[in-house]
Amino acid sequence: xxxxxxxxxxxxxxxxxxxxxxxxxxxxxxxxxxxxxxxxxxxxxxxxxxxxxxxxxxxxxxxxxxxxxxxxxxxxxxxxxxxxxxxxxxxxxxxxxxxxxxxxxxxxxxxxxxxxxxxxxxxxxxxxxxxxxxxxxxxxxxxxxxxxxxxxxxxxxxxxxxxxxxxxxxxxxxx
Numbered sequence: 001x002x003x004x005x006x007x008x009x010x011x012x013x014x015x016x017x018x019x020x021x022x023x024x025x026x027x028x029x030x031x032x033x034x035x036x037x038x039x040x041x042x043x044x045x046x047x048x049x050x051x052x053x054x055x056x057x058x059x060x061x062x063x064x065x066x067x068x069x070x071x072x073x074x075x076x077x078x079x080x081x082x083x084x085x086x087x088x089x090x091x092x093x094x095x096x097x098x099x100x101x102x103x104x105x106x107x108x109x110x111x112x113x114x115x116x117x118x119x120x121x122x123x124x125x126x127x128x129x130x131x132x133x134x135x136x137x138x139x140x141x142x143x144x145x146x147x148x149x150x151x152x153x154x155x156x157x158x159x160x161x162x163x164x165x166x167x168x169x170x171x172x173x174x175x
Contacts, residue, residue: 049082
């Protein structure tokens with residue numbers, strides 16, 4: 001049987017995909033007049049996140065399945081993405097997000113918010129972070145060995161949306 005992996009440049013694969021239902025949780029807080037960079041495509045050919053974000057926001061969404069955000073950048077007003085859950089890659093991406101200093105909304109495992117590395121990476125900028133708490137568990141689609149996507153409704157961890165320099169109201173932090 002073939003073993004499909006959608007992110008071949010990474011030793012540990014994060015072939016979990018964000019569903020339209022997940023992005024719809026935050027559609028009301030995404031500014032309608034901004035360009036978006038879906039920055040963590042990681043050479044993916046299966047992810048539909050850019051198309052979903054464009055559909056639900058009406059905004060132009062930029063992405064490049066060949067561009068690694070650690071090595072380049074696409075001009076945009078903000079970044080919205082589901083970063084990889086593998087810790088070493090995640091730390092590098094978080095550092096890069098701080099360097100880019102653009103408003104962003106990312107999806108992360110909720111436990112990561114309490115990690116030592118979050119405080120180290122964001123330093124003084126941690127004051128610009130806000131946690132958007134979903135009213136339910138975020139579910140993902142998982143890439144199976146046969147190349148098909150399957151909805152995973154038994155996710156073993158809780159995820160949150162993390163906003164940076166978005167200045168959201170208290171009411172917007174609960175979705």
